[in-house]
Amino acid sequence: MTYSAINLHSVKNIETFYNEYETLLKLSILKSLKTFLPKSMSTKSKEIEFKFLPESLKFKFSTLTDSTFNAVEEKTPKVQVIVPLKIIFRKLNKYIIIYCHLIDLPYTDLQGNFILNGMKRGLVSKMVRQPGVYFNLRRKYGEEIYSAYILLNEGSKYFIELQEEDLFIYTSFNKKINLMKFLHFLGLNNTEISSLSRYGNTEIFKTLLLNSKKFYYFNSKDIQESDSLRKVMHILNPEMNVEYLKNKLTFSLNSTSLKKHLIHRTGNFLDPSYAILGQDLISIVDFLIDLKFKKRTLNDLDHFGNRKVESLGHLISSHLEYILPNKLFKLLNLLSKYTFVNIPLLIENLKEIFSKNKILIKELLTVNPLIQYLEEVNSASELMHKVRISSIGPGSLTQNKAGVAVREVRPSQLGKICILDTNEGPSSGLVVALASNARINKEGNIETLIYPNKKVCSFSKFLTTFEQESFHVSFENLITRKQPILNQYANIITFEKGEIKSKTNISDTSYKINPSNLLSYTENLIPFLFYNDPTRCLMGARMQTQAVPLIYRNKPYILTGFESILASKTSTLLRAYQEGIITKVTAYKIVLRDLFNREITYYLQKYKKTNQGTFIHQIPIIWPGERVRSGQLLTENQDISDTEFNIGTNLNVVYGSYYGYEYEDALIISQKVLYKNIFTSIHFDIYETKYSKYPINTPEYSTLDLPKRSIYQKRHLDELGIIKEGAKVLDGDVLISKISAANLTLENSPFSELIFSLFGTTLRQIQDKSISVPVGKSGRVIKTELFVGKDKISASPAHNYLTLRIFVAKQRMLQIGDKLCGRHGNKGVISNIAEEADLPYNVHSQYPDIITGPLGVPSRMNLGQLFESLFGYNCVLQDKRFLINSLLNNCLNSNYTKTYLYSSLQSLKYYTGNKSLLNPYIPGKLLLRDGRTGHRLKGGAFIGTLYYSKLLHMVKDKVHYRTFGPYTEITQQPIKGRGKGGGQRFGEMEVWAVEAFGASYNLRELLTSKSDDLISRNNLQDYLLNNTPLEPNSLPEAFKLIIRELHGLSLNLESFMATDMLEGKLLPLNINY
Structure with missing residues (x-):
């Protein structure tokens, strides 16, 4: 059955910057090389002339572009930038052209990922302020000072400030220069300035011109050498400043996008190609005067139209502009010093020079925080990683400096940025996600898809924020009243000039926007979304990206329609x-x-x-x-079947209590779930090692004769000392045998001669470097990879003659401590796995699969799970699935979902003959009996069917234990950390807890023999192994350490021991440390 009042639309592909990465990179590299490479240069002897030909730039791509092969072979797909170099021999009157490999760049594969050292990485796009002009007001000593600052493409900016009777231009680091004086220097006289301004004949403008005379002590040289104007002009060669200043037609406000933003702000609708700096600056002055006389209002600086998104291509091109000058300067310096001998030697030497001075971008990609390991927990997590946008990063905002104005949701970003999806904590509101039907255009502006109102227009289009403000856009709410005249009086929400309004006449709007466009992909997977608290919706969306794929999964009974849309957009x-x-x-x-x-x-x-x-x-x-x-x-794939995203299973849920195990949102599951392997998942571990043949006296090799290894630990090794494929390995089993043997320096000693005469071999120092299965990592070996000689996969040093890699897969069944979650932010940890016969059951002898506490629903305000439970229970009994849009109430009426729910339960009650489905006294609840006693439970319990998933946070990855292990060198206490095999460290607060129970003997054991008392520790070992008597405790190492530290402060403390055997006397203890 399908119940959906809104048609779901989808953009054909994810519009990110991955598809234009290659085009943007070519343009930026060509522009940079034309800027930094000279047209021609000669050697010092003037015999050879070099001419670079950047117009004939070539790109050579890697042969492997499939991410599977690159990840297996640990390769980095790259683009080789090749620049033709024309070499002219003046004495020989001839020339040759060679192709120089100048730059290595990473290249994205068909899925939009790029691989570094065999690991998939993805880019979090960066949101920055749009280059343009922005106006602001500040008050100083009661005076209103209006200012404008122009943000340029590379991030630098300069200010124009209108004080009471003066105008200034400056940057944040330099002294102010009178703007009129600067215009005079550009070649504009007072008549031209007045003619270009709308206020040219007014008193205030004439006053500004007259007041500029007192700043004439600035000469032309001061202005030319001003650091502020160097930043404004964007001139890379300082020797060309004078020429650029003389030609006022060539000095403009940089790029086309900046010019468009300036036209939008100031209303200077000249042809963008006719870009004169003087005209632009005078337009800004007119706008400032308008603000001064209250003819205009200040615009919102944080308007979403003032932001754009930068991608991987922008990141690399800006990095190239930063490093290219120094790299090319070194390269050109080497070419200028070259001495000509013959042409073949010249070509060979030039290739060597270019190969050694090759520009690599790999270092940038490994340290940049926006380039992260791709999240591939499931298909949804990979998709959401690719549409994530961050406002923090290098050269941008920081978490501490970002205020509320940057973080909050504004009306101008509706339909472009998801209103729910963001990070928690300090980066809240700074890391967001694209809306479901939003895309990024070539200029970096986010566009949203709007649909036509067929009475006005008949085609869909993508609009930016400023373009959308010129249209009347409303939410696509379909009114399904039988009388069409009643639809005219229904309230609809519209966007007009960046504001949200409520109107009653739908014919006034020319375009419509789907309400699902307000959210991203994972938020739209949540049914009955608007019945949940927003924080729980965010939690439910995030947990769907953390759910692990299951071996046996089911499709959800309740669909939202975005399951198939997400499957169509994923790159897996x-x-x-x-x-x-x-x-x-x-x-x-x-x-x-x-x-x-x-x-x-x-x-x-x-x-x-x-x-x-x-x-x-x-x-x-x-x-x-x-x-x-x-x-x-x-x-x-593993989480998409029948073109639908499904990563969990449907479970029968009871909202009730079970002997207190539901405390703090804990979950009780039935053993039936465990026996059916419903939540069983597969996880992989990779173990890799390399064999080295250097140094020569200590080579590494594999053998079955491993020291201190039992036969049981080596039972699955083959004759080469490598684990067999298909073997079931347990904790401590050897996967790869590896030892290094070094001869001892006792060759001429009598002892060495005796050993050689008895055993026929010399003494050797053997170090075991074998790879074993860590604790808790048991599984089955599914694959072994061996690379020798030329077939070795990594760019490792030459002395690594062999590389081995073992893949171990492990099945993880559900256990106590694992975490399950629903789609509404309802998560819990499994506290008990109960037998099915002990669980409560209904009159039809149906047992629940899971029991959760009812107190978590009203306190978290996620009532959507109750609607899903009842609709899901309806689906189970009818063997059907429901496609119910989350915005059903907005389209029909405020109580339509509840009305339809009760009517469907009422019809189901007569269809099945089960009158308890809709009890008028306790609607939605059923009477249960105790599975242990058979007695009827007091009251009813809410029963339904929910869709649950298993999260990546599993208890087996978190629980750690040890009996013995490494100790710190100084304090002799167990080291910290689970990864290092650390142990229990008993601190001050733990001591208080034991003292409260009066457990003195346990406390003494924890602080001495189980901690850092070396003598007691060794004595306890002898007692357990050899049954020797226990001796009194001695001084722990921590006490000795603090005594020595006090000695270092010139404080002499002595320690004494008092026992019954000394009869009241004290025995001084010496601390030998």
């Missing part, structure tokens, strides 16, 4: 590049023959490890002979 599926016919389908590849009789082979990913330890497993969904169209899905 294979799509047909061309229309054609499938000729071959196997578990590992799909072969397609297109209309041009070309054969295209698609390789499937089978149980590939992701960055978070989950897996990607693609399954073909087409058959040989099928005709497919371009863009059609060819596969499904």
